[in-house]
Amino acid sequence: MKKLFLTALAFSLLIACGKKEKETEEYNPAADPSATETTATDPSSYDPKRGEGKFTTVELGAALDQAMATKGEEVSGVKCTSCHKMTDEKLVGPGWKGVTERRKPEWIMNFITNPDPMIDKDPEVQAQLEICLVRMPNQGLSDDDARHILEYMRKNDGVK
Amino acid sequence: MKNKFVKAIFAIALGSALFTSCKPKNSGDAVSGDAAQKAYVAPGKYDEFYNFVSGGFSGQLSVYGLPSGRLFRVIPVFSVDPEKGWGYSEETKPMLNTSNGFVPWDDLHHTEMSQTNGEVDGRWVFGNANNTPRIARIDLKTFKTAEIIELPNSGGNHSSPFITENTEYVVAGTRFSVPADYANGDVAINTYKENFKGHISFVKVGKEGEMDLAFQIVTPGVNFDLSHAGKGKSHGWFFFSCYNTEQANTLLEVNASQRDKDFIMAVNWKKAEEYIKAGKGKKQTVKYAHNKWNEKTHTATSEIKNEVLVLDAAALKDICYMIPCPKSPHGCDVDPTGEYIVGSGKLAALIPVFSFDKLMGAIKNKKFEGDYGGINVVKYEAALHGEVQKPGLGPLHTEFDGRGNAYTTFFVSSEVVKWDIKSLKVLDRVPTYYSVGHLCIPGGDSKKPFGKYLIAYNKITKDRYLPTGPELAQSAQIFDISGDKMELVLDFPTIGEPHYAQAAPADLIRNNGQLKFYKIADNNHPFVAKGEKEAKVTRKGNRVDVYMTSIRSHFAPDNIEGIKVGDEVYFHVTNLEQDWDVPHGFAIKGADNGELLIMPGETATLKWVPKKTGIWPMYCTDFCSALHQEMQGYVRVSPAGSSVPLSWSVGTNLPKATK
Ligand SMILES: [Cu+2]
Numbered sequence: 001m002k003k004l005f006l007t008a009l010a011f012s013l014l015i016a017c018g019k020k021e022k023e024t025e026e027y028n029p030a031a032d033p034s035a036t037e038t039t040a041t042d043p044s045s046y047d048p049k050r051g052e053g054k055f056t057t058v059e060l061g062a063a064l065d066q067a068m069a070t071k072g073e074e075v076s077g078v079k080c081t082s083c084h085k086m087t088d089e090k091l092v093g094p095g096w097k098g099v100t101e102r103r104k105p106e107w108i109m110n111f112i113t114n115p116d117p118m119i120d121k122d123p124e125v126q127a128q129l130e131i132c133l134v135r136m137p138n139q140g141l142s143d144d145d146a147r148h149i150l151e152y153m154r155k156n157d158g159v160k
Numbered sequence: 161m162k163n164k165f166v167k168a169i170f171a172i173a174l175g176s177a178l179f180t181s182c183k184p185k186n187s188g189d190a191v192s193g194d195a196a197q198k199a200y201v202a203p204g205k206y207d208e209f210y211n212f213v214s215g216g217f218s219g220q221l222s223v224y225g226l227p228s229g230r231l232f233r234v235i236p237v238f239s240v241d242p243e244k245g246w247g248y249s250e251e252t253k254p255m256l257n258t259s260n261g262f263v264p265w266d267d268l269h270h271t272e273m274s275q276t277n278g279e280v281d282g283r284w285v286f287g288n289a290n291n292t293p294r295i296a297r298i299d300l301k302t303f304k305t306a307e308i309i310e311l312p313n314s315g316g317n318h319s320s321p322f323i324t325e326n327t328e329y330v331v332a333g334t335r336f337s338v339p340a341d342y343a344n345g346d347v348a349i350n351t352y353k354e355n356f357k358g359h360i361s362f363v364k365v366g367k368e369g370e371m372d373l374a375f376q377i378v379t380p381g382v383n384f385d386l387s388h389a390g391k392g393k394s395h396g397w398f399f400f401s402c403y404n405t406e407q408a409n410t411l412l413e414v415n416a417s418q419r420d421k422d423f424i425m426a427v428n429w430k431k432a433e434e435y436i437k438a439g440k441g442k443k444q445t446v447k448y449a450h451n452k453w454n455e456k457t458h459t460a461t462s463e464i465k466n467e468v469l470v471l472d473a474a475a476l477k478d479i480c481y482m483i484p485c486p487k488s489p490h491g492c493d494v495d496p497t498g499e500y501i502v503g504s505g506k507l508a509a510l511i512p513v514f515s516f517d518k519l520m521g522a523i524k525n526k527k528f529e530g531d532y533g534g535i536n537v538v539k540y541e542a543a544l545h546g547e548v549q550k551p552g553l554g555p556l557h558t559e560f561d562g563r564g565n566a567y568t569t570f571f572v573s574s575e576v577v578k579w580d581i582k583s584l585k586v587l588d589r590v591p592t593y594y595s596v597g598h599l600c601i602p603g604g605d606s607k608k609p610f611g612k613y614l615i616a617y618n619k620i621t622k623d624r625y626l627p628t629g630p631e632l633a634q635s636a637q638i639f640d641i642s643g644d645k646m647e648l649v650l651d652f653p654t655i656g657e658p659h660y661a662q663a664a665p666a667d668l669i670r671n672n673g674q675l676k677f678y679k680i681a682d683n684n685h686p687f688v689a690k691g692e693k694e695a696k697v698t699r700k701g702n703r704v705d706v707y708m709t710s711i712r713s714h715f716a717p718d719n720i721e722g723i724k725v726g727d728e729v730y731f732h733v734t735n736l737e738q739d740w741d742v743p744h745g746f747a748i749k750g751a752d753n754g755e756l757l758i759m760p761g762e763t764a765t766l767k768w769v770p771k772k773t774g775i776w777p778m779y780c781t782d783f784c785s786a787l788h789q790e791m792q793g794y795v796r797v798s799p800a801g802s803s804v805p806l807s808w809s810v811g812t813n814l815p816k817a818t819k
Pocket of ligand 1: 711
């Protein structure tokens with residue numbers, strides 16, 4: 001176990017050294033097997049409320065940010081709504097209705113930007129996978145994209 | 161019974177031993193005990209080097225790992241490739257356009273990596289089309305052919321695509337001299353000496369890689385075979401081997417072997433640039449295609465160009481010089497210091513090594529023995545550093561390890577011979593299985609070779625692997641050259657017939673800003689559908705455009721009606737995935753075309769002209785998810801002139817069912 005961790009560490013260092021500025025833009029740590037490997041060494045650290053990813057606290061406004069929600073709707077149209085309906089009906093993935101009531105905002109943002117490790121660890125996501133049988137793809141969302149989509153989900157859940 | 165069997169085996173073995181008389185002795189036990197360990201790359205571990213190997217008559221470029229010999233990918237370049245839809249999709253068809261129209265096949269002979277300061281830099285690999293002369297540039301961020309330029313006035317683009325030490329130029333010397341495209345070509349073939357000319361092309365390479373045919377040099381009619389650029393002190397010069405200086409036009413196997421010596425032609429390209437600046441080039445009217453791939457529109461464009469600048473080597477005396485070289489020279493290789501130029505006569509039993517300093521002295525002091533078609537011929541001894549005596553039979557190609565050693569392949573005696581460049585002494589030899597052509601040491605033709613492995617590319621593999629009919633796999637063999645003795649560690653089969661190859665450290669390539677997916681926001685394809693809400697079908701006369709999307713695990717739309725027999729249907733499929741390694745495919749029954757293979761965030765177009773009415777299934781060809789098999793749809797085709805309205809849908813049954 002320790003050895004595996006060291007190898008993974010060495011490997012990620014290697015990648016980091018060779019990386020060029022331009023690459024970081026396209027580089028997606030979630031898709032990098034070494035990142036999964038590193039965290040996979042300690043499953044007990046997984047927080048099912050927050051999920052796993054870069055977001056620890058997400059501040060939500062009391063009222064809806066209409067501009068953000070509109071942007072979120074645009075991005076969803078390109079990257080999400082092929083598989084998710086706005087109702088509670090399952091398409092490829094579960095419908096979005098009520099998702100912001102069921103999940104913490106951090107969890108949602110972590111999951112949509114960093115799906116692979118969470119699919120592997122989150123018990124509820126694993127249960128969902130048994131129903132849908134399609135792993136949610138990493139759609140390369142930026143942090144802003146993710147925040148906007150969250151706002152769009154809130155709008156869908158009736159936040160005004 | 162058993163005895164009989166053994167006898168039969170023995171007879172076969174004897175027969176095949178006689179049959180493969182080129183097979184070296186003791187070929188079976190040349191592998192030492194720890195060879196497997198040296199070639200072993202454990203599952204999940206990465207190779208040390210990428211090896212870019214020409215695919216010969218397959219027209220493609222293959223990518224292997226070293227030292228494992230694992231095949232990673234075949235990159236389509238000059239031949240249509242149904243696996244990737246290359247040459248089948250509307251976007252890629254222009255890449256194979258030439259002045260002769262769409263050419264679906266070519267013979268990719270040599271690969272050359274871009275260099276900076278004489279070192280491989282991991283940006284691009286170039287490849288040459290032999291048959292319909294072209295040069296391709298393959299982008300190593302996308303492992304995709306990014307550009308192809310055709311070469312006028314040429315036939316058999318063999319001595320190509322070799323590059324200068326900062327990738328200033330990629331060159332191409334014609335194998336077949338032919339009447340120039342700008343001259344009357346309708347001449348008797350036996351007027352070779354008067355009417356046939358050689359042209360050497362200098363293709364300028366821009367910062368982003370874009371190629372431009374800067375100029376050509378016209379020479380007497382000979383066959384140019386191979387070449388290499390000078391480097392270091394000889395930067396500014398290029399060297400081309402040539403044969404058939406007899407200028408024969410029939411039975412060359414005899415008639416082009418008459419002279420004891422042919423030539424290596426030394427070209428001062430810096431001088432040529434000066435002459436171009438001084439206006440000494442002559443504009444000639446020709447026709448050639450220049451094809452470029454656009455990463456933003458996911459589409460290639462082909463432009464036909466009409467002019468080339470030509471310099472006359474006979475008139476401008478100080479551009480070209482001929483160096484006599486024994487017996488039909490083939491390989492022409494320059495050592496890492498740039499001082500030594502190794503010629504290899506296919507029919508020779510020695511290797512002549514020329515000295516750049518001595519060549520310069522000979523030119524300065526006019527040590528010429530006459531001229532050839534108006535080009536000065538330097539005296540052999542005046543340019544010669546020395547000869548490697550009795551190295552083997554049929555020397556072809558030489559690469560270097562950066563430690564003062566040269567390694568030459570011998571086709572006839574099937575071996576690789578290591579020798580000392582300065583003293584010209586033979587140091588070691590190993591057998592190959594069998595007739596070896598090119599060889600590659602990572603960085604072995606650059607200023608900085610990574611002299612750990614040597615790979616030999618063999619033309620014949622009789623009895624080396626399980627047989628597969630009259631045609632057998634060609635092969636490559638990896639030798640560890642880190643010690644005094646070369647040591648065979650692995651052999652592996654290759655695609656096509658491997659010619660030259662290049663290799664670079666793995667990290668140089670995989671950390672060069674490799675593309676993981678195309679950002680859908682940056683997709684500027686004119687028929688992109690960014691999301692399912694943009695999926696639609698439009699009709700203009702008999703042209704139907706289907707704006708289709710694909711994501712795990714469905715197409716949108718997946719039901720289309722109102723298509724008629726004889727319509728020109730264009731399926732523009734946008735892959736909505738934004739994740740590494742999730743391509744989708746697209747195929748439709750009965751299409752007289754290929755499939756599409758669409759990368760994440762990319763759009764690709766399949767043209768389909770339905771010929772019969774009925775229901776035509778379509779599906780995804782690249783396994784994408786547990787529900788991949790469900791990724792399918794239907795197209796209804798009605799008779800020409802039918803009034804079935806155009807409709808499309810996904811998830812809803814449209815049009816409404818009528819009772
Ligand atoms: Cu698919």
